[in-house]
Amino acid sequence: MPHETPKELLRLNEAAPRLFRNACLLGIAGLVVSLLIAVSVDGGVKRAYHSYLMNFCYFLSLSLGGLVFVMIQHLSRAGWSVVVRRISEAVAANVLFLVVLFVPILFGMHHLFPWTREELVASDPLLQWKQPYLNVPFFIIRCLIYFGVWCGLSYFLLRWSQEQDDSRSPALTLRMERWSAPGILLFAITVTFASFDLLMSRDPHWFSTIYGVYYFGGSFLGFVSLLPVIFFALRLNGYIRRSVTAEHFHDLGKLMLGFTVFWAYIAFSQFLLIWYADLPEETGWYARRLEGQWGWLSFLLLAGHFIIPFIGLLFRYPKRRLRYLAPWGLFILVMHWLDLYWLSMPEFYWGVEGADTGVIPFHLLDLTTLLGIGGFFLAGTIQWLRDCSLIPEGDPRLKESLSFENA
Amino acid sequence: MNRRIFMSVHECEEDLLGVVKAVRQQGLKIVDIYTPYPVHGLDRAAGFGPSRLPWICFVLGLLGAGLKVWFEFWTTAQDWPINVGGKPWDSLPAFIPVTFEVMVLFAGVGTVIALFIATPLYPGKKAVTPFARTTDDRFALLLEEEDATFDPDQVRMLCERYNAVRVEEREEKY
Numbered sequence: 001m002p003h004e005t006p007k008e009l010l011r012l013n014e015a016a017p018r019l020f021r022n023a024c025l026l027g028i029a030g031l032v033v034s035l036l037i038a039v040s041v042d043g044g045v046k047r048a049y050h051s052y053l054m055n056f057c058y059f060l061s062l063s064l065g066g067l068v069f070v071m072i073q074h075l076s077r078a079g080w081s082v083v084v085r086r087i088s089e090a091v092a093a094n095v096l097f098l099v100v101l102f103v104p105i106l107f108g109m110h111h112l113f114p115w116t117r118e119e120l121v122a123s124d125p126l127l128q129w130k131q132p133y134l135n136v137p138f139f140i141i142r143c144l145i146y147f148g149v150w151c152g153l154s155y156f157l158l159r160w161s162q163e164q165d166d167s168r169s170p171a172l173t174l175r176m177e178r179w180s181a182p183g184i185l186l187f188a189i190t191v192t193f194a195s196f197d198l199l200m201s202r203d204p205h206w207f208s209t210i211y212g213v214y215y216f217g218g219s220f221l222g223f224v225s226l227l228p229v230i231f232f233a234l235r236l237n238g239y240i241r242r243s244v245t246a247e248h249f250h251d252l253g254k255l256m257l258g259f260t261v262f263w264a265y266i267a268f269s270q271f272l273l274i275w276y277a278d279l280p281e282e283t284g285w286y287a288r289r290l291e292g293q294w295g296w297l298s299f300l301l302l303a304g305h306f307i308i309p310f311i312g313l314l315f316r317y318p319k320r321r322l323r324y325l326a327p328w329g330l331f332i333l334v335m336h337w338l339d340l341y342w343l344s345m346p347e348f349y350w351g352v353e354g355a356d357t358g359v360i361p362f363h364l365l366d367l368t369t370l371l372g373i374g375g376f377f378l379a380g381t382i383q384w385l386r387d388c389s390l391i392p393e394g395d396p397r398l399k400e401s402l403s404f405e406n407a
Numbered sequence: 408m409n410r411r412i413f414m415s416v417h418e419c420e421e422d423l424l425g426v427v428k429a430v431r432q433q434g435l436k437i438v439d440i441y442t443p444y445p446v447h448g449l450d451r452a453a454g455f456g457p458s459r460l461p462w463i464c465f466v467l468g469l470l471g472a473g474l475k476v477w478f479e480f481w482t483t484a485q486d487w488p489i490n491v492g493g494k495p496w497d498s499l500p501a502f503i504p505v506t507f508e509v510m511v512l513f514a515g516v517g518t519v520i521a522l523f524i525a526t527p528l529y530p531g532k533k534a535v536t537p538f539a540r541t542t543d544d545r546f547a548l549l550l551e552e553e554d555a556t557f558d559p560d561q562v563r564m565l566c567e568r569y570n571a572v573r574v575e576e577r578e579e580k581y
Contacts, residue, residue: 268503275500278492314465316457405447 009239010393016386020379027375034368044365047348049108051365054344056101057198058222058337058370059094059377061215065223066092067154068187068216071180074157074173080251082401083243083391087230089161090384091223092154097380099147101373106143109136114351115204127204134201142197146190153183158384164394173396191216199340202347206285210270215343217266221259222336225329227252230381232326234390243391246320247404253319256332260313263339264306288346292358297342305335341366409578411552412438413559414537415566416545416573420446423546426569427452430550435562438549441541460525464518471513475506538573545572552576 012019038048066088073081073088109116114127115134121127127134157176164172192212200211208214228249234240274282289298309332318324349355392398417423423446430437437453476499483489484496494501523529538547550562563574 268500272500272503276492316461 008242010243010389010391012239012382012385012390015237016382020382020386023375023379023382025375027372027377027379030368030370030372030375034365034372037365037368045108046111047361047363048365048369049105049111050345050348050361051363051369052108052373053105053112053198054340054366055369055373056098056105057344058340059373060098060198061219061336061340062222062226062377063092063094063098063154064150064187064191064216065219065221065226067095067150067157068184068191068220069223070157071153071184071187074177074180075184077177077397079397079400080248080404082395082397083240084227084231084248084252085395086161086388086390086392087227087381087385088223089154089158090381091226091230093158093384094377094380095147095150095154097376097383099151101376102143102147106140109139113139113201113204115201117351120351130204134204139197142193146194149186149190153179153187157183161392161395162388164392165389166394168394168396170396172394188216191219199343202344203285203350205281208270208274208282208285210266214263214266214270217259217263218336218339221256221263222333224252224255224259225332225336228256228322228325228329229333232322232329235322240390243402245404246322247406248401249322249325250316250320250406253313253325253328256325256328257310257313257319260306260309260332264310267301267306288357289342292356293360294342294346294358297338297360301335301339301342304331305339309335337370409580412537412577412579413550413552413557413562414573414575414577415548415550415562415571416538416540417548417570418545418572419570420449420546422569422571423548424448424452426548426566426571429565429569430548430562433562433565435557436551436553438551440549441536441538441547443541443543443545446546460518460522463521464514467517467521468510468514471517472506472510474513475509476502479505537577 034048034052038044041047070085070088070092072078073085105112113134114120115130116136121131132138156179160172160176163169195212195215199215200207231240231244231249271286274286288294309328312328312331313319318328345361346357348361349357395401415426417426420442423440423442427437427440427449431452431454440449440453442449479502480497483491483498488496490496491498491501534542536542537549538545541547548566552559559576563571566574
């Protein structure tokens with residue numbers, strides 16, 4: 001079944017090796033500079049680990065957002081999204097590279113997770129009580145399960161889709177659909193517990209059952225905001241100028257708007273219950289985030305993560321024009337980064353006596369590790385797209401997607 | 408006041424879309440189009456602008472949210488202050504869920520009412536069809552014969568090129 005695809009640049013071809021090398025250089029530079037700062041500054045290693053974990057969780061969230069986006073498209077048999085699916089698959093498959101970048105975290109656990117520090121556990125009955133769950137071997141086993149699930153799903157969803165480019169077999173579409181059903185269930189469970197383990201357990205006294213949904217909401221929002229940015233960059237260099245149209249950007253814009261609201265809804269749901277019940281074991285987490293400079297960051301998130309993009313994306317005009325949608329995507333990506341900073345970094349002071357907890361511990365390392373992991377993230381995406389088309393050319397719904405119109 | 412209406416009936420949506428585009432090129436004024444089901448692309452072919460309902464929805468949502476915040480502030484903090492769990496009287500977070508619901512209520516119900524008024528269409532209204540079979544399997548296009556330059560014969564020929572199965576003129580009060 002050959003489809004007529006418009007004539008345009010659909011493969012990275014000879015540009016790929018150069019882009020890959022530059023992205024890798026950026027990643028190496030970022031991590032080497034981080035390492036140099038970490039060993040030369042007093043207390044730098046601990047600081048570097050905190051930045052590293054936060055930025056790791058940031059890029060992990062983008063990949064996971066891509067993975068669930070792809071699975072939703074398969075499960076709903078979506079026609080519109082076929083032309084944006086290949087890039088999503090590649091971003092999702094970056095989880096395989098993130099596994100390698102996860103290894104350093106295992107060596108710095110005593111800096112990041114108070115429940116791994118024996119002197120703290122010995123004097124803290126609550127931490128002792130949580131030991132059956134919060135202990136190092138079980139943590140590593142859980143992480144192996146999480147990454148196993150994500151790597152398996154994202155790798156095969158990408159590979160089968162690439163296989164379909166040549167074979168054009170509709171059977172592969174059905175296979176991806178069948179695997180997405182258990183996949184999305186496993187995704188929900190693993191992402192929830194991964195967010196508990198990697199971020200929430202940084203304050204091992206505090207707990208919130210909606211935390212996983214909060215991390216998921218930010219992930220999906222981050223990913224659908226990343227897509228227009230990627231397409232903008234591709235278009236600027238002459239790729240995919242015709243297949244992906246205003247109609248597709250309109251729908252991505254709707255998802256951005258929808259998940260901006262979703263994020264706010266979940267964030268407020270978490271806040272309201274804790275604020276209303278006013279129980280000491282729950283309020284501490286928010287008290288830290290409303291104190292001093294953190295309070296300003298909280299209000300910045302309320303404005304920048306919800307109110308401003310909500311108004312900006314509410315109307316039809318910016319959603320249908322990539323030159324407006326891509327900057328909004330970038331804006332939301334910055335806000336998502338600040339959101340993870342806000343989630344993770346106040347726990348920098350956990351268990352530290354006499355620290356001025358109202359001060360945001362901003363450090364150059366936050367940015368160098370961002371560039372480091374970001375460089376490798378970019379390189380990974382390019383690596384997955386090196387030898388294949390930028391849109392799934394063999395998908396039986398491609399034609400529907402190319403001629404898609406918002407009714 | 409009376410106006411003269413020119414009606415052309417077609418059997419399938421492709422013909423209708425074709426004739427709609429053709430009469431627009433001729434600069435004729437479309438009064439209305441009747442179809443048995445929503446035809447994709449018809450509003451664009453007929454040159455109807457984007458719907459104004461989203462704006463009504465937006466304004467009503469703001470109005471609902473604003474009124475509700477004011478009302479909650481007035482009831483719990485001003486007119487009859489009640490101490491709930493030691494919280495301040497004007498505790499905004501507690502107002503948000505209800506504000507959200509009232510915003511949705513105003514925006515949702517208000518938009519439907521606005522649609523009823525604008526179309527005009529409301530429950531119990533007697534159906535107005537220029538041609539009864541448009542509720543079954545026919546597509547009718549209604550044009551207004553605005554002035555003397557409207558040549559019924561020429562328009563009839565144009566419509567017949569798109570397989571019009573029935574063409575007629577009638578006078579209508581409005």
